[in-house]
Amino acid sequence: MAVISFIDAVTMAMREEMRRDPNVFVLGEDVGVRGGVFRATSGLIEEFGEERVIDTPLAESAIAGVAIGAAAYGMRPIAEMQFADFIMPAVNQIVSEAAKMRYRSNNDWNCPITIRAPFGGGVHGALYHSQSVEAMFNSTPGLKIVAPSTPYDAKGLLKAAIRDNDPVLFFEHKRCYRLIKGEVPDTDYVLPIGKADVKREGTDITVISYGLTLHFALQAAEKLAQEGISAHILDLRTLYPLDKEAIIEAASKTGKVLIVHEDNKEGGIGGEVAAIIAEHCLFDLDAPIKRLCGPDVPAMPYSPPLEKAFMLNPDKVYEAMRELAYF
Amino acid sequence: MAVISFIDAVTMAMREEMRRDPNVFVLGEDVGVRGGVFRATSGLIEEFGEERVIDTPLAESAIAGVAIGAAAYGMRPIAEMQFADFIMPAVNQIVSEAAKMRYRSNNDWNCPITIRAPFGGGVHGALYHSQSVEAMFNSTPGLKIVAPSTPYDAKGLLKAAIRDNDPVLFFEHKRCYRLIKGEVPDTDYVLPIGKADVKREGTDITVISYGLTLHFALQAAEKLAQEGISAHILDLRTLYPLDKEAIIEAASKTGKVLIVHEDNKEGGIGGEVAAIIAEHCLFDLDAPIKRLCGPDVPAMPYSPPLEKAFMLNPDKVYEAMRELAYF
Amino acid sequence: MSKMRHEEAGLTDQQVLDMYYYMLLARKIDERQWLLNRAGKVPFVISCQGQEAAQIGAAFAMQKDTDYLCPYYRDLGVVLVFGQTAKDAMLSAFAKKDDPNSGGRQMPGHFGGKKWNILTGSSPVTTQVPHAVGIALAAKMQKKELAVYTSFGEGSSNQGDFHEGANFAGVHKLPVIFFCENNKYAISVPLKKQLACESVADRAIGYGFKGVSIDGNDPIETYLAVKEARERGLRGEGPTLIEAVMYRLVPHSSDDDDRVYRSREEVEEAKKKDPILTFAAYLKEAGVMDEATEKEISDRVSKEVDEATEYAENAPYPDAESYKLHVYGE
Amino acid sequence: MSKMRHEEAGLTDQQVLDMYYYMLLARKIDERQWLLNRAGKVPFVISCQGQEAAQIGAAFAMQKDTDYLCPYYRDLGVVLVFGQTAKDAMLSAFAKKDDPNSGGRQMPGHFGGKKWNILTGSSPVTTQVPHAVGIALAAKMQKKELAVYTSFGEGSSNQGDFHEGANFAGVHKLPVIFFCENNKYAISVPLKKQLACESVADRAIGYGFKGVSIDGNDPIETYLAVKEARERGLRGEGPTLIEAVMYRLVPHSSDDDDRVYRSREEVEEAKKKDPILTFAAYLKEAGVMDEATEKEISDRVSKEVDEATEYAENAPYPDAESYKLHVYGE
């Protein structure tokens, strides 16, 4: 099995789906000859032509809205938002339209659209090329939010998103694109949307995370293992609707829970995760539910010392895990 | 002290602020001669003229964006979104611009804008005139979200919002507009943004809520009192950033917490409230943290039996409170 | 009006009589809904009154069964021509289970129905515009020959989605008809506070396609404009923006009171051009409709509306617990 | 070019020499930033190269100290004329504490500064357009006589915010100058995939105000167009949309590689109209600038850029913990 990067897994998923189903097409800014500013759509226009790999005008509400119309008609659009930060102009189309079409039409219409967007920081992207925007959408029934952390999951979940009959927001941590590599079969497989995944079995503390910080937790867990602390690590993978069973199981297992995400704390996904635990397995807990998150400031600053102070890293995660273990 | 309705308190606050400060002005759809579709701006154009009570073109992103520019220049705009549901086209302006101006300019610029929007259901408004959208904004540092539940709070907090030097989203439950009446001084007073308020003292269970459902909880508490159950009721009032101290204090007091809101459960404000409690006063709890919320469906349906089944009401809240009390 | 205008337009006598029938049907359904609202029987009405000529003229120029519609909330006339019935409209007004648009989930005026190629619509204005463009794009990819109609008010033409959708369609030369029903008001806000351009049609040039302004009180003129636009679109010459100028004869909705923002004189003046009256006059003048035919149509419409009302009033509501269904596909 | 073009435009010899100075300064700062980027010293550059004539021509027509600017990320030339210095630009490039735009919080190109009446800008394109309208509205309410300049690329003119902002300004007849720098590309996407209209200026009519398309390689033509627009605005005759046509001479940003989407021939062809060269030629031809003056300006610019670079490179970063500050006012 080949070891490939996260972004190559994303590209592979799109390529395979476009080969499999002529209704799958890609649209977005610079997705054509440029192959996307991160090069996630690299090679697609060469193989599928500019009819199926569409460089759109610079207008996110149209990208989403046109894709929604096409999806309702029967196509399977993959819309790229160049950066997650620039999904904002499309919020009305995503939340008022894509998410509500099935419900409002009493199941007559549906909207199988996938919206991909690179999120997260640590790439000198400053305020508007570093944001985690997932919490803006995690209270919108009708939508699904997926955020894989490994190449294997990225491929299997993106294929699932494309085949899903409902709208899926697919967030890719841009720092993972080339940093994270892993084995990815070049065969056709899909992974279930809605299922979290235990990325490491452990007995002392439970860490629940997703995206880049999941890898920080895995690194920290290695180090803690050498100190005799065993961490159980759950990768949420789907951020909405959350996999409640998996969260409850993981929390109950160790009785000590740390939730880690790069997005800021108040109002972040972690709040809902903590609430699920506090509602369903409170009496299994041996420690307060801790969250280690990005700071509650508007977005990540540019200047290197500021960015560094803002970002989580394996050390910060290690400290928080260790502290919890010794609680 | 006169007893007036919630909406009259809103109007009164705007009128007083417009008299006090010539930089305060109102803009939105139908806010002029029509006085707003709910009549919240009734009488203002007659007193202040169409220069300060502006019927805008039908374009929410411009309403927010123009107000932001005016606010940065030094005015104090009050922008009305006709329904909270229609704030979506303005999300980019609110989240990318208003919320981040101060931070991104290193405190050089700021954006003292107030955005009012009627939210919530129970008025035969169907999917798009009934939504609770607050959870979309409660992870955006730089913004403040206020949602009063009484006429007294509405006046004091709206005046505070207008005078605040940062952007404030001010959500008014439309069912409260004429249903909820209360004593409101016609003197000038402001209430602090960021402070929750104990609306009823009690010892057995704690209910945390805001908006219309706060009144359901108060009604239910009366009934429970007759059964010898004493409910402590905290009105959040400010939904972002939350008043952590007040939440922790209220939760610790009784050790049994029920969070109630009309917005759907997963990803709603209640998740963050529960997470704060689970992080800070877990060992004071005698019961799992319960949430009673709107259902996780895209929005409120129109047909009377569906709307009724969707909506919370005093009976449903009573049942949940009672169950918690006997836990 | 010249006697032969409909013939010049390629419309038969039967077709214009059918047009009249649909106009009257739309009007009478609408009027009945207001009565029902005032009687406390239906919670909400949003009207097509004054816009029937444009709607029926436009719908007649579209191809039922192949073309797609992304209409807006006033387009009762349009969806009737495409196959919805008085019963459907009443089921929707009463929010009953068998409302084909939404099973009673949405307010009336939120049209939709896959069987008629009518895309489900929502309340936030103008979101349907990019959808229409998406359908046209998809059809082009699938090599289907069809045009897409989408409509919106003049106030709604100020939304970003109009601009973004129109621009996209212009770049891709898609067969979309952007149909602006300029009824002079957006709720209480008059035209001059909404737009500073002479005509909404002036916006088309900014997207590189044709814009025309027509008399929306004239179904024949509307029919011709839409027909031409449709053909142009199918020839690969791109979209068209049509502004149909008319007047909203009643308040914005059953929740509105228009007396606070416009004079009764203005409304009365507009009523003189009520398209139902003027088109009836044309048909009579043209010798297409005599008193007997007029009565026959009128009776037929009344009967349909009566029956539909009774049927819908007695039809079952959706099951209370069914609000939980259809959040996601199975 | 005619010898007397600048005089006809009401510009003195000194003024056009100043214009040239600013154009060259912008260019040289930009070029230096690319070098610094390639040397790994600054993480990001976004260029004004090819757009200096339009920017400096426009800025000269605006009134420093009273007018307001809502510029976009390429407008280095504009902000220099309004008072920012090479040092400021370099402090921003190096993300240092004293960067006046943001204290190093934002990427370069995100201009702002209350003391210069430059509103803080962000990355999402076109959001500044409604802000400019809001400033003009506020100034009108406060009875201040001022105009507002806002700029954006041709790709960005497809955003809803352009439409909504322009329409609002049209309705209120506000003195806003919508300045579109049409450099033919939006990152990799060429003009014809962005818009189907002949000229971005064609969009103005849809908002009821004037639109003009000008040669953005010519600072004098630009100066005149903006001056006229400004005066029209102050006379209460409303906004103007100006399309300045030019070419982006370098890749979109330091993260871009333009070889994959445009030919070297096309770029070389455009370089022949490089406004720095053509304006220098004009100044010489007009007898305003001799070799000595040219050298003097060039030396002055080089010295400023050198000094600014050194200063900024050695300037302190913001305090790491300061990222916590200024979320809300005190």
Ligand SMILES: Cc1ncc(C[n+]2csc(CCOP(=O)(O)OP(=O)(O)O)c2C)c(N)n1
């Ligand atoms: C995005 C959005 N904002 C506000 C509203 C509330 N609203 C409903 S209809 C309407 C006026 C529409 O006017 P126009 O576009 O002229 O259409 P008309 O009703 O006159 O046919 C408004 C403001 C809405 N539905 N959607």
Ligand SMILES: Cc1ncc(C[n+]2csc(CCOP(=O)(O)OP(=O)(O)O)c2C)c(N)n1
């Ligand atoms: C809303 C939004 N979407 C996408 C981007 C990413 N982006 C930055 S610049 C740019 C192209 C802009 O092109 P144009 O408007 O022509 O301006 P130019 O850069 O050519 O001067 C894009 C797509 C962005 N900044 N904001």
Ligand SMILES: [Mg+2]
């Ligand atoms: Mg209208």
Ligand SMILES: [Mg+2]
């Ligand atoms: Mg460009």
